[in-house]
Amino acid sequence: MWMLALIMYLNPLIQKGDSFFFSMNYDSAKAYYEKALKEDSLNYDVHWRLARLYCNIGDVLSKKDSIKAMYEKALKHAEKAISIDSTRCEGYLWKSAAAGDKALFLGGKKKVEFAFIVKDNAEKAIKINPKCAYGYFILGEYQREAATLGAFLRRVAKTLFGRVPEGTLDSSLVLLTKAISLDTTEVKFFLGRGKTYKAMKEYKRARVDFERALKIRDKYLVDKKLKKEAYKLLKKLK
Numbered sequence: 001m002w003m004l005a006l007i008m009y010l011n012p013l014i015q016k017g018d019s020f021f022f023s024m025n026y027d028s029a030k031a032y033y034e035k036a037l038k039e040d041s042l043n044y045d046v047h048w049r050l051a052r053l054y055c056n057i058g059d060v061l062s063k064k065d066s067i068k069a070m071y072e073k074a075l076k077h078a079e080k081a082i083s084i085d086s087t088r089c090e091g092y093l094w095k096s097a098a099a100g101d102k103a104l105f106l107g108g109k110k111k112v113e114f115a116f117i118v119k120d121n122a123e124k125a126i127k128i129n130p131k132c133a134y135g136y137f138i139l140g141e142y143q144r145e146a147a148t149l150g151a152f153l154r155r156v157a158k159t160l161f162g163r164v165p166e167g168t169l170d171s172s173l174v175l176l177t178k179a180i181s182l183d184t185t186e187v188k189f190f191l192g193r194g195k196t197y198k199a200m201k202e203y204k205r206a207r208v209d210f211e212r213a214l215k216i217r218d219k220y221l222v223d224k225k226l227k228k229e230a231y232k233l234l235k236k237l238k
Helices: 002-022 026-039 044-060 064-084 089-103 108-128 133-147 151-161 169-182 187-199 203-215 222-237
Strands: none
Touching (some): 002 026, 002 044, 044 064, 044 089, 044 222, 064 089, 089 108, 089 133, 108 133, 133 169, 169 187, 187 203, 187 222, 203 222
């Protein structure tokens, strides 16, 4: 009975945190998630939400050290979520996202190592939940980056890991289109596919996706920054 009462108490805290998160009030969301975590330090739903939250906070900070710290916190909570319940997709999804974000601050060996973490965990998330739109988005981004990976990093990967991050622009396009088919409300999905079209020299289609990205209502604080990127890319194509 006490466990049922605890779950009933925690759920409103998580729901309140979600309400603030989707209102883009990250400080208040964090406060409610942390309250829930104090009540139950092994709550899977809180840990993956904190991973998501810290990824989003890191996306909009300006100081390099602060950004990196947020992504490291995100990775820590995602890994904790997986250790609590390895049968659900969210922990793998946000471990993949956090690893991809953290990889931006790494070089050489570590960058390649994290590329494999991104891919492996996104694939696990999709295997558990085939309708995980964000997982397809991450894999689509991975495919584009792998397709354009420089010769130096390819040699590093082959030497240190015995394998090279493989990817093609065609696969990137398929995966990003799949993500969009599952969720048409994400600015980053259209921006990502637009970048892939641009890399393929499909400039008319890239313009359509960049324009679509600009028209979508903001869901996260980072969307404003993503729209600025889409606008700049669009201007270069005109």
